[in-house]
Each structure stands twice: as structure tokens, then as C-alpha cells.
Amino acid sequence: MEYVEIARAETERGELVLRERRPENAPTALELRANGVFVMDTVEVSTERALARAALEVADDPRAVVVGGLGLGFTMHEVLADSRVERCAVVEIEQALVDWMRDGTVPQGPALLADERVSVVVADIAVALAEATPASYDLVLLDVDNGPGYLVHDANAALYREPFLESARQALRTGGVLVIWSAAEAPELEKALRAVFGDAEARPYDVLLQDRDEQYWLYVARVTSEA
Template sequence: MSNPDEHVDVVRAESPRGEVVLRERHTERGPSVLELRVNGVFVMDTLETSTERALATAALAQVERPRAVVVGGLGLGFTMHEVLADSRVERCAVVEIEEALVGWMRDGTVPHGPALLADERVQVVVADVAVALAEARPASYDLVLLDVDNGPGFLVHDANAALYREPFLRTARAALRPGGVLVVWSAAQAPELEAAMAAAFGAAEAHPHPVRLQEREEHYWLYVARVPGPA
């Protein structure tokens, strides 16, 4: 019988940013759980996916016609899954910097991956999201959902700190159509992020989302900023 605390590495890869590992974690109360770690930092697992779904649901609710959406960060695909569940979405570009992770989603190492990536509305871009948005056609998206870290206080890579500062946030704004929305999720309150988004967009809002983690009541945060104009 497997130890309930046992972790087994399913696959691992090295990239210029360090090590990417997909682990299987056995639990006493249900099926095994897949867990993604980058450079030893927990990114997400298949057990607790409510934050990814909340990010997508909250963002989609902000725009009347979210035809074209960018998801920054593939993870294990749950944010993308929620975006694709909305029939208003015609195009979803998912930007992921780790090529190995995209491969694991495509080849079934992540079991639900192939079905998600087979959706004809999906385009996967292997790139830094900052570069991808800088190269995007101006005013071409209705939503940008940033889900590459656990927020500015819990970075997967130190270089990601730039994604929460005004210069990049202005780049994101330029890629959005009038009425378009940027949503960033954070595991903790991030007033500096809210201030940077307000400086880039003119205004920003922080939305707390209650969650229950390991028998504790916690809050995650969604930071929202909108380009002025019709939705």
C-alpha cells in the first residue's frame, strides 16, 4: 500500500530557468494528485483548482463579449479549461514559457491535457508572456488573465517581478481593446500591484475570494483593471 505522504516524480525537465517537475502525490481519501513544481516552488496541483477557475470566471464576467482571451501561464490547464467553457470565447491564446510543460499536456503525461489542447479555439505560444504581449497586435484582445505565479509575493522566477510593475502592465493594456480587462490573481493581498495597475490603467480594483485550505479559512485576491471604452 502506498504511503499517503508519498511523492513520486512522474517526469522532470531542465530549462534555462531551472527544474520543472511533475509529481504524483498519493492521498488517503481519493485518487492520486498531480502536482507541478518549478525550481522547488509549488505552482499548483489537480486537487485544489478553485483559484484558477475563480480567476477565469471573474474575468469573463467583466466583459460582455470576451471573444479573444490571453491566458498567461498554462499550469495544468484549469484556467484555460474554464475560459473554454464559455461559449462567447472564440479564441484563447495560452502563453507558457516552459516548453516541457506544454509537451506534457500534449502527450498525455497530464491526462486531461490532450483534450483541452485539441480545442480548435486554443493557440499555445511558448514564450515569456511579457514578450508575447509586447509583440501582440495592439487592441487585439478582450481579456488578459495573468496566472504565472502565486502573486507578486510568491514568484516562481525572480524575473517575474517585472510582470507586476507598471511598464509591463502598460504593455498588457496596449494589447487590450477598449473595454478590455486585465485580471491578475494573487495568493495574498498586494497593494503595490493594485497601485501599479491603477497607474497603468487609470483605476484598479481588488476582489477578495474566500477559500478553505486544509481546514483554514483564507482569502485569495483578484486584481482587475479595465481599458476605458465600451465592453
């Protein structure tokens, strides 16, 4: 297996690396790593798409969507494929990742960001939602880390606790949905979601990742009129 570094950036949170994976008998793939930890690639993207679909399926009228975490754009791509979506705000903390998407270092990036429904905000998702106008979104999709049990950045632990979840609930309209991706089952996250939203659902999602069977989790909570 050959790896070729495509881009690298040093940020306040550490090192961000985009590299190309070149197996002998398979197509090449882009791979994103943060501080040496695998984040995502362009081969196994079903979880990113599942994150979006899970929310879109349970949302009655997903006109305004927030995607927390740009990644390589696959969650955003799935959101934009839904004709009901009128605007999609993507909140990404790493300026370098946004730049790589905009300048074509990530090949599909320029076309995705050219969609007139998209706005990209370089910020901490916790700050962005805390400052959001109340009841202004129909969906919040959170995919900024590997879940509470496999953090790339320790500071992201706060994103799975009640104060942040309350900010997300406040930003959602009645009937709005929050969906969070996790690399493993996270009972404490489900408990926190139930405390804030009144109800939550943990959905296991089976994937084949580089010839390995894996199970990921999607956590879904809805704002009801009683919340």
C-alpha cells in the same frame, strides 16, 4: 503520504517537476512544482477557475482571450467553457509543460489542447504582449506566478510593474479586461494598475486548501474609452 515523480525537466529557470500525491484515504492528485516551490495541483483548482470567471463576468464581449500561464490547464478550461470565446491564446514559457499537456502526461491535456479555439505559444508573456497587435484582445488573464509577494522566479517581478501592465493595456480593446491572480494582498500592484488603467479593483477570494482556510486575491482592471 506517498509522492511519485511523474516527469521532470531542467529549464533555463531551473527545475520543473510533476509528481503524483497519493494520500492514504483520498484520491490521488497531480502536483506541479518549480524549483521546489508548490505551484498548483489538481485538487484545489477554484482559484484558477475564479481567475477566468472574474474576467468573463466583467467582459462585455470576450471573443479573444490571452491566458498567461498554462499550468495544468484549469484556467484555460474555464475560459473555453464560455461559448462567447472564439479564440484563446495560451502563453507558456516552459516547453516541457506544454509537452506534458500534449502527450497526456497531464491526463486532461490532450483534450483541452485539441479545442480548435486554442493556440499555444511558448514564450515569455512579457515579450508576447509587447509584440501583440494593439487592441487585439478582450481579456488578458495572468497566472504565471504566485503574485508579486511570493515569486517562484525573481524575474517575474517585472510582470507586476507599470511597463508590463502598459503592454497588457495596449493589447486590449476598449472595454477589455486584465485579471491578475495573487497569493496575497498586493497594494503596490493595485497602485500600478490604477496608474496604467485609471481604475482597478482588488477582490479577496476565500478558499479551503488542504483543510486550511486561505485567502487569495484577484486584481481586475478595465480599459475604458478614457484610458
